Amino acid sequence: MTSSDPESLVDLLLRYERTAAEVLPSAAYDFIAEGAGEEISSREAVAAWRAYRLRPHVLRDVSHVDTSTSVLGVRLSAPVLIAPTAFHVMSNAQGEVETARGVRAAASLMVVPTLSSMPLEAVAAALSGPWWLQVYCTRERELTRRLVADAARLGASAVVLTGDTPLVARKRRVIFPPVTADQYLTNFRRYLARDAEYAFATSVDPSIGVEIVTWLREESGLPVVVKGILRGDDAKACIEAGAEGLIVSNHGGRQLDRALPTAAALADVVDAVGDSCEVLVDGGIRSGIDVLIALALGARAVLLGRPVQWALAAEGASGVERVLRTIRDEFFQAMALAGASSTSQIDRSLLSAAFKP
Amino acid sequence: MTSSDPESLVDLLLRYERTAAEVLPSAAYDFIAEGAGEEISSREAVAAWRAYRLRPHVLRDVSHVDTSTSVLGVRLSAPVLIAPTAFHVMSNAQGEVETARGVRAAASLMVVPTLSSMPLEAVAAALSGPWWLQVYCTRERELTRRLVADAARLGASAVVLTGDTPLVARKRRVIFPPVTADQYLTNFRRYLARDAEYAFATSVDPSIGVEIVTWLREESGLPVVVKGILRGDDAKACIEAGAEGLIVSNHGGRQLDRALPTAAALADVVDAVGDSCEVLVDGGIRSGIDVLIALALGARAVLLGRPVQWALAAEGASGVERVLRTIRDEFFQAMALAGASSTSQIDRSLLSAAFKP
Amino acid sequence: MTSSDPESLVDLLLRYERTAAEVLPSAAYDFIAEGAGEEISSREAVAAWRAYRLRPHVLRDVSHVDTSTSVLGVRLSAPVLIAPTAFHVMSNAQGEVETARGVRAAASLMVVPTLSSMPLEAVAAALSGPWWLQVYCTRERELTRRLVADAARLGASAVVLTGDTPLVARKRRVIFPPVTADQYLTNFRRYLARDAEYAFATSVDPSIGVEIVTWLREESGLPVVVKGILRGDDAKACIEAGAEGLIVSNHGGRQLDRALPTAAALADVVDAVGDSCEVLVDGGIRSGIDVLIALALGARAVLLGRPVQWALAAEGASGVERVLRTIRDEFFQAMALAGASSTSQIDRSLLSAAFKP
């Protein structure tokens, strides 16, 4: 028993989101919050994790609880990464550089987005350890090629391919985020000789298939992680094409509305790939118990998206750091209370198959 | 990313329905909206589609997405038809002729109702492509015989037999629609020597069985589609009697209250008939994602009922056209985001069997 | 289509119940309405029937729909009986005699309660056809013996033994109904030499087992129906003891709170007894569709309890008659719309096993 308990992540994020709603232009707040279509998937992501019930072990030695794990060979103090989300500059003037400072302070791993408003050099410089680069596969393949090459040169240790965006889904609220061309064309202007604006508007190449994984791997010399997987068969196809990691994701509910919650899709993907690949998951993670559940279902780690933007908007780098530290502390406690002293002891038997709240 | 996203069908229909509620007499609005009995089936139709969750494929070449399909040999740019509903004249002074103009503009297929206030000639003239005629089997068999013969002569390519109305179910709200005898007796006066009013009031023949399918087929020389099927065994009986198409329908919840939602009945019918017959479905379809789900369950196409009346009331033919274009666009996007480039690639694996929201 | 649809039973009963709430003393209204304990079972009875979804047949000849059935050899125009409920005098000054007039007008079958305020002779005289007598098995066996003998003499064709009341469960609202000793001791005073009040207060014999069925049958010379069955094994034990009918009932939720709704218990009992016994059901039946569902689950007929008291309070015998006629009309329509022209065609395939609303 301590004299004062730290704020829970749920409460912290409620506060950060409320602050974000106050300090951001409503178009920025809505762009971050919104989902595709009727926003069914974006709204049910959180509830899907909360619907699981736990079967904790007791009377196990948890005097030394180790929350660390490795993801594609990178050792992390907790299985929590920063998901790639567009335009952190919406939430903080220093954009992804500010995020990077928080990530560095918490010793986490950031997936730097192609739609970063800040140059890769600046973001990479603000990070101390390894980082990953997220890419779409653009019609202008040269853009992808040069971006990936620069990332590799700047220390990226993996490439995350967003696979679920052959086109951008319709949204009800904000069509385009409130950022200037200077901000959203950062990487496009740098790597393209031609009209960057046009290239941006037509950037997504809807023709790519899993063979792009092989191409990306060869171009970058880096392991490729495919983001946006919701099915076991797709997962297997990616692995055959050379993927070394998968992120179970429905793009925060921003692509196909009514896509299965990731909390419900994860087990199918994990079961399909077995030990041949590391599986991560994003979407709706809001507490250390959610992380425990994700790992119990077989995830290697989770990624946080919207929470990072809210933290950035509310408290900048220190907000990001606080989110990461809080979730690590909560995960530590959840492990101890579940009788797990290392992440390898977290298995699916921690979850109740039958009970539905 | 585009500079402005078009209105979604859900939002468009909310607007059209609201307008209909304003511009129509309340008896007309209620007649369109109401269901039988306690309105359980009519109210849960929409939710039943929305309860499905999707397992989209990613990293599939969707640079060419083809939303077209054929229904009984008729090629359509999208698998969406106009369901037969009574008395379009309630919603627009030009009635079914106005509907037909919208259908023609969107290159869809209209099922023209027996209870059309407009003469078949006028409706057929307003349509460019093929159309179907809906019939009840009346006690005055001569009426049906002559109506069908005329329809065949005027270019109808199929007859849709409403099978679920041996009597008209009780309604709580409006007993009889606010239309004049001139409007509701159009076809009855034309084809009957005897008192049309009496014939109308006693029109439904409760004694007919599946053998009527054979009779209709012979009389019309056209393929017969049976509407109102909710069970696999009934489906098989219809096929044995010569039906070439089936419409899974609970009559918009206007006949037996508590009948299964069509979204829940469809798979059973599809599984029962296999490849021996085309299966369509109506009831509660309100978005392109609903269409994707219907096709994933095995439907060949869907039909829209109430949305057409609301669109007619709000914007006439251009409203009908807009509904059809919007649902096609949404279906296009849903296919692309699900990794399907043709309707033949849409299968049941797109649906999650386990997760219930 | 008719020019005016009759009021549905749901609407009629809402109106009757509202009237009862106005015209009855609140203690009488509450005594009729209440359930045991937290009133969980009494409140969920209606919803349990409404949770079923139907799979109607179409294209079947329903030009002659026969709603009649026989129950223990008694031919009834519809499978709806009057459940035994205490003290109709609470709702109408003529009590069970008034009820009997309504039953006679509608040609239904009344189960006359032991707790009738009116002498059996008067009730029997007001009925034209067969009737049944409900009994508790009292500690004063002589009371039961004489009551049953008189009933047999007065034309009762069966005895209904209430099996679920070895003691009277606690109620939150009204402990004892607002009736006078003259009213509630009618049968006790008649058949007992000893102090009727004392006998009444201690009337229920908690020691009886299924062997009482055999005893009752021998004493009365009438078939015995056991009321209060919720399990297949109990059902079989009753049949072995000589029961010819069973009523699946949780006593309107007035005995063991959280007892299974009868809509959920019925199938188990039906499956256990097969053809060896007729199974009836009460509890929460409020529409003709409910009757269809009960018969689809295997019931031979249903019984109405609270609706009769409300009807009595609102309109006396003509209210009771109207309830019975309305439910028959609704059942007729439900049969026609489900494709059943006789009750023997109603089977469990009419219900959807999978879909849950």
Place this chain on the structure above:
Amino acid sequence: MTSSDPESLVDLLLRYERTAAEVLPSAAYDFIAEGAGEEISSREAVAAWRAYRLRPHVLRDVSHVDTSTSVLGVRLSAPVLIAPTAFHVMSNAQGEVETARGVRAAASLMVVPTLSSMPLEAVAAALSGPWWLQVYCTRERELTRRLVADAARLGASAVVLTGDTPLVARKRRVIFPPVTADQYLTNFRRYLARDAEYAFATSVDPSIGVEIVTWLREESGLPVVVKGILRGDDAKACIEAGAEGLIVSNHGGRQLDRALPTAAALADVVDAVGDSCEVLVDGGIRSGIDVLIALALGARAVLLGRPVQWALAAEGASGVERVLRTIRDEFFQAMALAGASSTSQIDRSLLSAAFKP
């Protein structure tokens, strides 16, 4: 039928809780009420029992209903014990001594907590019959050793080891209860030479495993009951280590939030241990029907936690006695209405497997 029904436990506890909310400092009320984290588990405990539906037997001789049982050889008039909860002095100035008086009056069994504010002698003196002592396994093993030895000397007949608290989970509301050092250090000051305050703050030993069961049994010479079990495999491990009883518990939802409700975990534990061990359960029990359900699932007895604190706050010992008498009366009635005349007749067939409300 009686002239006035006693207040149900549900109503009584609502009243006691309301009184507690009035008379206690809000920090005390909240400390008693709160759960860990988002309070999901603490809030769903009651509902989980209420979700079961019953299949009562009828026509069984229940003229003699015996609610008694034995727990670890102790004969009790009803299968209801007092759970160990911290600091009864929050609710009543006489703390656990006052509780003990109520327990004695109702002839129940009290599990005296380590965090008792009253000396064991005083509590034991206020109790007439057998009692159990609850212990955490402290880092200062000497404390546990001496506490247990004294308890044995003072007549404790079993030791209850809390197994689910290697650390104290975070709470949103009250971090530390409103009690003085004099009150919360009672046992720590008595048994420790060193700084009791420090020892208290670091009391829980997170390193203990099931081997502690063996140690406790040897130290105390008493049977050991492990509290906090939610899984069959843990249950088996405890039995192998020498446990003679288990308490299925999620610590009132105060440890791992989203732990399975005990109502949902109980059957798994019972099935795993068979006849090798007695299984008790706590968490959310609020009525005699809940007790019937717990026994139907295989529990030997239940324990009451928060209700005892509310009763203490509202009416002291007589409140505790009334709670115990009321639940026994309700359990008696539930047994009679379910057709069980002894606890050995209560089996899982009383529960419906299929129906979910």
